[in-house]
Amino acid sequence: MLVRNKKFNILSKNLNQAYIEQPTTNNQQPTTSNQQPTAVIDIFFTSIKNPLKENLYEEYLYLLPKDLRERNARFMRWKDRHAHLFGKLLLIEALKKYNIENNIWxxxxxxxxxxxxxxxxxxxxxxxHSGxxxxxxxxxxxxxxxxxxxxRERNFDxxxxxxxxxxxxxxxxxxxPIKTFYKYWTIKESVIKADGRGFYIPLEELEVENNTVQVDDKRWFINNFALAEGYSTALATNKEVSFKMHELDFYI
Structure with a gap:
């Protein structure tokens, strides 16, 4: 259980209506009694502002098991260590929403x-994580x-x-072109992560049609949204979904 849970709850924001470039479901038709309701995905996010104070970093770090603490220590850059740690803290908080708090690792x-x-x-x-x-x-x-x-600008060739x-x-x-490139890149990344095989799936074969991507016999539904200015984000799911966003601040 996070020691600073009360402060997290105070700082949590439901941003379901914020930063959304397009509707949060691919299906534009209203749900009727004959339609299955969409699943709801919770997306927890945070920002990396600067290095945490050492005592606070250690407090958070010891919420992780030994193997994850050791992995965290292998990252050379402070920002990579924070990204790794914050990802695990977000997971802890996300699981609380589903009443899963014991022995999660x-x-x-x-x-x-x-x-x-x-x-x-x-x-x-x-x-x-990125940036x-x-x-x-x-x-x-x-x-x-x-x-x-x-x-970021890069050699797209x-x-x-x-x-x-x-x-x-x-x-x-x-x-x-930069925004368009990252639109497709995040879609492809989200799909291969959802599928689970990662880069064993040939990215050049992934086509986007009507906000879906077909991989073998599976169809993945895509939601693109802007988390913040200068960032692209894609969510891939095996059914149509709506989603809620929750912002957490680990600095106070």
Whole structure:
């Protein structure tokens, strides 16, 4: 249990209506009595502002088991250590929403492709970080993947072989090529994370059609949204969803 839980609760914000570029479900039709209600995904996020005070960092760190503390220590940059730690703290807080607080680290195992998942089959979670932001998405009776990317300039030619011809042409013809590139990149990343096989899936074969991506016999539903200015985020799920966003601050 987080020692600073009260302060987290005070600082939590329901941002379901904020920063959303498009509706939070792909289905624009209202739900009727004959339609299945969409699942709800909770997305917890935080920002990395500066190095935490040493005593506070240690307080948080010892909420993690020994193997995760040792892994955290192997990161060379302070920001990478904070991103790793904050991702785990977000997961702790996310699980509280589902009344899961005891022995949570014993509930997490890894697939042969190193994808973490719960032994509780009805739940799934995924963590992503980039730049100043860390996110953790969690849901029940759902499979999901999430990816956030800071929209940094880079040599996009290095990634041409990971895009379809149509995607590559759209990137180069776009008035905002950086944003367009990261739109597709986050979609692809979120899908391969949701699928669980990671880069064993050929990215250049992933096409986006009507906010969905087909991988073998599975269809993934895509939600793109802007977490903050200069960032792209995509959520992939195996069914249509709505989602709620919760911001946490670990600095006070």
């Amino acid at each position: 014993d509930l997490i195992v890894y697939s042969k492709h190193k994808r973490p998942y719960f032994t509780l089959d009805e739940y799934d979670f995924n963590i992503s 100043d932001y860390v996110l953790c998405a969690i849901g029940k009776n759902i499979k999901l993947g999430i990816d956030v990317e800071e929209n 290095d990634f041409q072989n990971l895009m379809t011809t149509a995607q590559w042409e759209e990137i180069h013809s776009s008035k905002t």
